[in-house]
Amino acid sequence: MAQAAENNGDADFVTLVSSEGKEFVVDRKIATTYSKTLGLMLDRSCLRFEGDSNKIHLSGLSSRVLEYVCKYFEHKRIYKNCPSVDIIPEFDVPLEHALDLLLAAHLLDC
Amino acid sequence: MYSGNLEMAVRDAKWRQLELVINNILNSKSVSLPNWLQSFESIYHLSVQEDEDFLRKKVIVTLERFVKQLSKGHLSSTSLETLLSTYSTLWCQYRENCNCMRPLLLYMDNLDVNGKTALGSFQKLELKAWQTELLQPMAADIVRLLISKILTNQRDEIDNTSIQIMREVGFSFERAFQISGGNQAYRENFEMPFLEGMSECYRKESSEIKVEELGAVKYVEKALAMIQANIDLTSRILNEGLVEEVKSAFVQHYFTDKKDWVLSECDQMVAEERNNELESLYKFLKYIPNYDFEELKSNFKNLVEKNLIASITNLKGQDVHMKFINNLLECHIKYRNMIREIFDDDNSFVTVLDKVFVRAMKKNTMKEANIPLTSAEMLARYCDSILREKDMPDNIKVFQELSYSFKTVFPYIYESDVFEKFYAQLMSGRLIQNSVRSMEPEEEMVKLLQQECGSEYAKKLTTMLTDNKLSSDLTNEFTQTNVIGIKFTIKVSTNAVWPMSDKNVLKFTPPNVIENVMHQFEKFYLRKHNDHKLTWMHHFSPCELWINIYEKRYIATMNTFLLAILLLFQDRDQISFNEVNTFLNTDENTLARHVAILVDSKFLKSDTKEVSAASTFKFNAGYKNKKTIVIIPAASKRVTLKENSKIIKTVEADRKGFLQTVIVRVMKKQKEMCHNDLIAEVISKTEGRFSASASMIKKEIESLIEREYLSRKPDNKNVYLYIA
Numbered sequence: 001m002a003q004a005a006e007n008n009g010d011a012d013f014v015t016l017v018s019s020e021g022k023e024f025v026v027d028r029k030i031a032t033t034y035s036k037t038l039g040l041m042l043d044r045s046c047l048r049f050e051g052d053s054n055k056i057h058l059s060g061l062s063s064r065v066l067e068y069v070c071k072y073f074e075h076k077r078i079y080k081n082c083p084s085v086d087i088i089p090e091f092d093v094p095l096e097h098a099l100d101l102l103l104a105a106h107l108l109d110c
Numbered sequence: 111m112y113s114g115n116l117e118m119a120v121r122d123a124k125w126r127q128l129e130l131v132i133n134n135i136l137n138s139k140s141v142s143l144p145n146w147l148q149s150f151e152s153i154y155h156l157s158v159q160e161d162e163d164f165l166r167k168k169v170i171v172t173l174e175r176f177v178k179q180l181s182k183g184h185l186s187s188t189s190l191e192t193l194l195s196t197y198s199t200l201w202c203q204y205r206e207n208c209n210c211m212r213p214l215l216l217y218m219d220n221l222d223v224n225g226k227t228a229l230g231s232f233q234k235l236e237l238k239a240w241q242t243e244l245l246q247p248m249a250a251d252i253v254r255l256l257i258s259k260i261l262t263n264q265r266d267e268i269d270n271t272s273i274q275i276m277r278e279v280g281f282s283f284e285r286a287f288q289i290s291g292g293n294q295a296y297r298e299n300f301e302m303p304f305l306e307g308m309s310e311c312y313r314k315e316s317s318e319i320k321v322e323e324l325g326a327v328k329y330v331e332k333a334l335a336m337i338q339a340n341i342d343l344t345s346r347i348l349n350e351g352l353v354e355e356v357k358s359a360f361v362q363h364y365f366t367d368k369k370d371w372v373l374s375e376c377d378q379m380v381a382e383e384r385n386n387e388l389e390s391l392y393k394f395l396k397y398i399p400n401y402d403f404e405e406l407k408s409n410f411k412n413l414v415e416k417n418l419i420a421s422i423t424n425l426k427g428q429d430v431h432m433k434f435i436n437n438l439l440e441c442h443i444k445y446r447n448m449i450r451e452i453f454d455d456d457n458s459f460v461t462v463l464d465k466v467f468v469r470a471m472k473k474n475t476m477k478e479a480n481i482p483l484t485s486a487e488m489l490a491r492y493c494d495s496i497l498r499e500k501d502m503p504d505n506i507k508v509f510q511e512l513s514y515s516f517k518t519v520f521p522y523i524y525e526s527d528v529f530e531k532f533y534a535q536l537m538s539g540r541l542i543q544n545s546v547r548s549m550e551p552e553e554e555m556v557k558l559l560q561q562e563c564g565s566e567y568a569k570k571l572t573t574m575l576t577d578n579k580l581s582s583d584l585t586n587e588f589t590q591t592n593v594i595g596i597k598f599t600i601k602v603s604t605n606a607v608w609p610m611s612d613k614n615v616l617k618f619t620p621p622n623v624i625e626n627v628m629h630q631f632e633k634f635y636l637r638k639h640n641d642h643k644l645t646w647m648h649h650f651s652p653c654e655l656w657i658n659i660y661e662k663r664y665i666a667t668m669n670t671f672l673l674a675i676l677l678l679f680q681d682r683d684q685i686s687f688n689e690v691n692t693f694l695n696t697d698e699n700t701l702a703r704h705v706a707i708l709v710d711s712k713f714l715k716s717d718t719k720e721v722s723a724a725s726t727f728k729f730n731a732g733y734k735n736k737k738t739i740v741i742i743p744a745a746s747k748r749v750t751l752k753e754n755s756k757i758i759k760t761v762e763a764d765r766k767g768f769l770q771t772v773i774v775r776v777m778k779k780q781k782e783m784c785h786n787d788l789i790a791e792v793i794s795k796t797e798g799r800f801s802a803s804a805s806m807i808k809k810e811i812e813s814l815i816e817r818e819y820l821s822r823k824p825d826n827k828n829v830y831l832y833i834a
Contacts (some may be wrong), residue, residue: 038219040213041150060154061749107154109220 014042015055016070022063023055030073036109060107065100067107068093121159124152127166132169136209138203150217157221157642165218169232173239180204181244182341194255197248200283201240208236213420226321234289237829241286257307261315264336264343272498276347284349292826301352316363327387332393333364337397361397369398370834373405380409389452395452406453407462414445414466422470422478430482431491439515442467467522486523487754489516490532490703497552498545509551520562525800530567531757533559535609539572541578542601542650549575573607588634593615594627595603602635602644609760616648618696620670621677622655650743660733668712668742671696671704676713679729686726696724711742748786765800769810772817777832 014031016024028067037069056081074092093101122628131149134141178198188196215232245252256279263272280300287296303401321329340360372394379387397404421437442463449459469475471485483491496512523529540546552575560568581601589598603610619627632644648670654672657664663725668676674694678685692700706721707716712733772795777783783791788805788811796802811830812819825828 012584037150037154037217040217041147043213055143057144060151106158107151 013054014038016057017109018061018063018066019055019059022065022066024070026063026070026073030064030077034073034076035069038108038110058107062100064097065104068097068101069104069110072096072110118595121156121164124155125165127169128152128156129172129761132172132211132214133176135202136173136207137206138396149214153214153217153753154221158216159539164233166232168240170235173236177204177239177243181248181628185244186246190777192224192257194252195275195277196251197282198278199621201278204236204240208827209256211236216388223460236285237289240282241290244570245282245286246299249283250303253300254308256280257311259342260308260347261311264339273343273346275593279346280352300353304352305359307354308356308594309363312360312363314738316367321368321371327390330366330372330387330390332369332389334393336363336364341750358399361399361679365394366697369395369401376405377409380413383413383448385448386450390455390458403456405460410445410453410459411462411466414441414463415470416468416627417441417445418470419475419479422476422481429495431488433480433494434488435492435515438467442518466524467538468524471524473524484528485526486525486529487532488521488691489519490529490536494536494540498547500547505548505550508547509554511773512551514553515557516558523763526563527768527799528758528761530559530563531609531761531764534567534571534574536607538574538603538610539575543652548581570607573604576601577601577607584635588631592630592634594630595625596623598627605645608648615645616676616696616700618648618671618694618700620648621674623677624670624673659731662738663740664733664735664740666740666742670743671700672708672744673707674741675708676703679714684728687721687723690727711740713742765802765806766810767806768799769796769802770814772809773807773814774832777820777830781832784821784826785830785832788830 003025012028016026016031018024026059028042032042061069067073072091115509121202127145129796131141139797149739153165173785184196184200215235218232254275259272259276263269275281283300284296291299319329321333324332327637333772337357337360341353341357344356348356356820372391376391379391392403392406395401395406418438420439421441422434423434426439427433433592445463446460449455449463453459473484481488493512493516496508499508520526520529525633528816535553540552546552556568556571556575578601584602585599588600619625628646635644636642651670652667653670653673655666655668657666673692678690687705690705690722691698694701702723705714705716705725706726709716709721709727712735713730715728715730716725717728769792772792774787774793776788776795789807792807793802811820815822815830818832818833820834823831
């Protein structure tokens with residue numbers, strides 16, 4: 001998931017940068033739909049920006065946690081059109097990261 | 111201690127970062143993306159990790175500081191003229207910037223668990239700041255300027271940019287006050303002072319117009335134009351409710367206050383039928399609330415009454431009924447159109463028109479106008495004339511026009527039951543004399559009458575029409591299967607349906623020719639309906655006699671009795687009265703009457719001046735007449751008038767029966783009723799048909815008591831009880 005960042009504006013992808021500097025590239029639409037905070041941050045309807053709007057530094061989140069967040073986005077995307085809840089497999093979260101993940105979820109509102 | 115300080119330092123740093131971003135946005139400066147994104151983190155930190163009020167208080171202070179700086183800076187330095195436009199520009203900018211800030215504030219709301227319910231959302235803070243720091247202190251000035259700008263625009267040209275500015279100003283009030291203080295604050299701080307100011311200006315301006323110089327007509331036009339312009343303008347600037355209120359204020363000063371003066375010329379306008387001016391006047395008066403055009407209506411009523419009475423007074427002649435109905439219709443159409451075109455088809459005016467017509471049709475008014483017949487009879491005769499008219503080719507058109515005339519006039523007819531009797535009488539006349547031009551209009555008229563007069567009455571008429579048709583079938587069948595020797599048609603009418611009675615039938619011996627046919631037909635008919643009883647109505651039966659004695663052939667039509675008399679002269683020239691009676695075997699008075707008719711018609715000569723039992727009669731050898739076809743009427747004019755009064759008597763008898771039915775029906779429902787209530791109820795039920803007087807009703811009540819349908823209450827003689 002960690003790939004080279006893209007530096008142009010108006011791309012279909014955004015780069016989420018963790019506190020350690022690791023970059024995660026995610027589809028822009030998925031990120032803004034599933035994380036309300038990211039949606040607000042990337043709201044293009046009212047702001048004049050200097051520079052590109054593709055990199056978001058989330059200094060409060062470690063790479064591990066950010067990785068799980070991206071996995072969660074992916075998980076949601078795959079099963080978003082599922083008719084019933086029973087078919088969806090559980091999203092596993094290892095206990096040691098659970099708390100951090102909880103805080104991340106609060107920050108990102110997702 | 112140290113950690114406490116560190117925390118505070120972190121907190122302050124985060125706040126400073128956020129504050130910078132907010133201020134940049136408010137000042138329309140651009141923000142770099144990293145800063146923007148970082149502010150989200152700052153918000154997160156501040157809302158989650160500090161106490162709740164910290165962030166809120168800081169944001170409020172920042173907003174207030176900014177707005178205060180605006181008001182102290184830009185607004186205080188502008189002159190009054192440009193104040194409105196400067197304000198409008200600043201407001202628009204502020205709104206736009208706050209919009210850009212929306213994601214931040216929304217995020218704050220999302221994180222803020224408690225605040226939403228207690229202290230209001232973050233998003234409202236921006237408007238609240240605007241209201242308290244800027245708008246409130248300047249409200250009065252701005253309202254005043256707004257008013258004067260509107261009035262200038264109304265007087266002079268409409269300036270589109272001004273309109274935009276004014277709209278923004280109004281909108282700013284609406285948003286700012288409603289968000290922070292709700293509708294009440296908005297109304298108190300903006301709408302009320304605004305309305306008061308506008309109202310005051312209208313009052314002053316309207317009092318400055320020199321109305322007497324202008325004249326009522328011109329003032330009305332001016333006022334109508336002004337209010338239209340006013341509405342056009344205000345609806346582009348203000349919200350709907352406010353537009354209405356401004357309009358009311360305008361109406362109060364320009365319309366209502368001037369109403370009485372404007373109406374001073376009303377009488378003349380109506381009397382002279384100055385239609386254009388009346389149209390404007392009506393539109394003018396329509397704006398005034400709670401006003402129902404009394405003056406206009408009473409003038410209109412007088413106008414219609416005058417013209418209506420004039421058009422129906424002193425009508426005479428054979429066709430008085432045609433003239434009457436046609437004049438009535440003309441008058442009605444004229445004034446109904448007037449209502450439609452000038453008074454906006456206002457129903458209350460139509461009611462006035464109806465009342466005038468109803469009054470005109472009453473017996474007293476007709477008498478005063480020298481009309482010989484009642485309105486009911488007029489209408490019946492009118493229908494009769496039209497249905498006899500043989501010249502018009504188009505049946506449907508005839509019926510449509512008749513239907514229109516009928517539907518217009520019938521509601522005004524006084525005593526509709528008199529109409530019903532006359533119509534039935536005239537229709538039976540038409541059918542018997544074969545003067546019906548076509549069955550279609552007759553049948554359609556019966557359908558129409560069913561709607562207006564009820565199905566019981568219409569059934570009678572339908573039976574008459576059916577009898578007529580059956581009769582022609584009978585005639586065909588009879589003449590085809592029997593040898594008769596003379597041309598013969600028969601009409602069989604059901605008794606009690608047709609308006610003739612079999613009580614006054616002439617009794618005499620008919621001539622042989624006729625008698626043979628009579629017997630043949632009776633045999634034929636009774637074979638078909640052996641339970642029917644036939645009565646021959648000779649006085650209604652026309653006979654055609656071809657007289658070949660003279661140089662010219664004459665064809666004379668007369669009834670069977672007269673025929674019987676004339677045929678006696680086939681083999682002799684002279685007969686005495688008594689001899690005639692031997693042959694005819696009838697009573698002397700009837701015979702005398704009929705012979706007199708023949709003498710009047712010049713076919714017979716009598717040796718005495720008055721026909722009597724001692725007279726002798728001679729056939730007139732020197733009879734000459736310009737016409738070939740001669741009709742000998744069975745009755746003189748005197749008798750027709752007597753017939754009319756007979757109809758009136760039948761009507762009265764019918765009414766008694768009707769009243770009794772109504773009384774019984776009412777009492778059956780109520781079981782118990784006091785005298786006055788019963789009278790009132792019965793009067794209301796007979797209203798359209800005829801006017802029942804209290805004494806008439808009382809008589810019928812007495813009769814019903816005698817026949818034990820009702821009784822009086824033992825302890826209260828004024829109350830009646832229904833006897834089941």
